[in-house]
Amino acid sequence: MSRNKARKNNIGFLGPSTLRVYIELIKSDRPLGVRELQRKLKFKSPSTVKYHLDRLELYGLVQKTSEGYIAKSEKPSILSTYVSILGFIVPRILPFAVGLTVALIVYIIISYPIIDYGLLILATISILVLWVEGIRMYRWLKKILKV
Template sequence: MEEELTGTAKRIYLYLLRQRRPVGIRKIQKDLNLSSPSIVSYHIKKLIEDGLVKEVDEGYIVTKVILEDYVRFRSALIPRSVFLTSFLASSLIILIYLIISHPFSADIFSLIIIFIITMISVYDVGRKYKKLKSL
């Protein structure tokens, strides 16, 4: 589904995904600098048909998040890789400290970190392969 969203429809979807509350057509038009409300309306209808957006009293909201490599935190979209990068960076700092102060502990710590990263990678590859098979 994520691959099917392109152009203006994708821009509107991402915009709605970042909002904390329902948004009306004219606000979407203004904030995305689109030429007319009818363009927004057209794309909103397509998003509703796809089951991604619904209309509520105050405007439109996202009902289904399809960006699988992102996590929504408040109104921000954060790539999942940020969490792995943070884990690796903090592990590197700890490893440098251990190499300097406790060399044997550094070996054990390295093994644990490599094991964790391997399990995360195997899980991610399996999940993506399973999704690919279902297409």
């Protein structure tokens, strides 16, 4: 596999600042300019933002338009594990964890006198694993966004 193809499949080659620029473009529903990104991300100079945008454009992750820069719809593999919900980027696991937690609570309420404890234990352990992994992924993303 060529180096460029490997880079498109893995976002690990991006530094934290470049990743922050890319995530901000993904969160935006419209093209963003260099100065607008500089203000949002609190970078010291527009040239720093331009450098990161040029890197992202080189790797084919963003596209320059007349209005500014937009993220291409094809996501790298690591960001495909995240989904944007109401403008927030969260791990794709968390909505499943919420749904399964609600389903387990409904199951307990509906079948209260006769509960299958084996099923209850298995479901609880599975849901806890989803929550722990989802929170771990969310903290990693927050750490990257703070840098």
